[in-house]
Amino acid sequence: MKTIALKEQLNRYFMFAVLIFSFLFTTANSNAQTTAAQIKNVVLVHGAFADGSGWKGLYQVLTKKGYNVTIVQNPLSSLEDDVRVTNLALDKQDGPTILVGHSWGGTVITEAGNHPKVAALVYVAALQPDNEETSVQWLMTAPPAPENGVLSPDDKGVVYYDKAKFHAGFAGDISKEDADFMYASQGAFYAKGFGTPITKAAWRNKPSYGIVATEDKSISPEIERAMYKRSNTKITEIKGSHVVFISQPEAVAKVIIAASKK
Structure with missing residues (x-):
């Protein structure tokens, strides 16, 4: 028993x-x-010669997957002003956030990424200066493509993109109709932003992901690779123009989603 x-x-x-x-x-x-899947907030920061409307396709991909997406409208008047409005958008987030920057927007998120709600940074064919470096320093490290249409500053210090070169030089893999709309909606970018140094590079303390647009004619892919390798940024190469986020929104979304799961 x-x-x-x-x-x-x-x-x-x-x-x-x-x-x-x-x-x-x-x-x-x-x-x-x-x-x-805990990071569901994404803030998108556009670059020069553009505005927030270019993010529409990426916005649709991410929101359908359950992400809360906020699009910053940069005044483009200075680095300080663009960082300020980006910080305002970050202030409104309800938790950890992935901060995404395209082109000049990469310089903006490098500074604004120090915000305590930023969990990771994603650079989309973007500039990524270090402390005391300026954007123009990096832009001068490789010769511009023949298609590049960045003009000299006008008498007000504003830089525009040459209309005759905008499609081929900025947005070569989207339709001419969409490129014409982008040209018409570009902001007035003040050249002094390119010459303003970074004071505290957020990528030194935050996980960073970088997309190299292999067909980029506005920022040389060579420059993008050099910046990202220097900072130990996780690199993804995507065949696309400078506006790869428009032509390849699903591919760009995958990088953002990967950043949100770390």
Whole structure:
């Protein structure tokens, strides 16, 4: 009888152990899934010669996947002003946020990325200066493509993109109709922004992801690779023009989603 009772007791202990293990495994797995998808906020920062409307396709991809997306409208009047409006957008986020910058927007997020809500940075064919470096320093490290249409500043210090070169030089892999709209909606970018140094590069302390647009005619892919390698940024190469986020929104979204799961 004692042997039978002992066996029953051992069986009960065994079943109890199985239940505890199952509970712990399920809880751990659930926590892992929650952690993997915990960052749902994305803030998008456009660059020079553009405005926030260019993010529409990427916005649609990300929102359909459950992300809360905010699009910054940079005044483009100075680095300080663009950082200020980006920080305002970050202030409104309800938790950890992925901060994404395109082109000149990369310089902006390099400074604004120090905001405490920023969990990771994503550079899309973007500039990525270090402390005390300026954007123009990097733009001068490789010869411009023949298609590049950045004009000299006008008498007000504003830089525009040559209309005759905008499609081929800025947005070569989207339709001429869409490129014409982008040209018509570009902001007035003040050249002094290119010459303003970074004071604290956020990529030194935040996980960073960089997209090299391999067909870029506005920022040489060579420059993009050099910046990202220098900073140990995780690099993804995507075949596309300077506006790869418009022509390849799904591919760009994958990089942002990967950043949100780290």
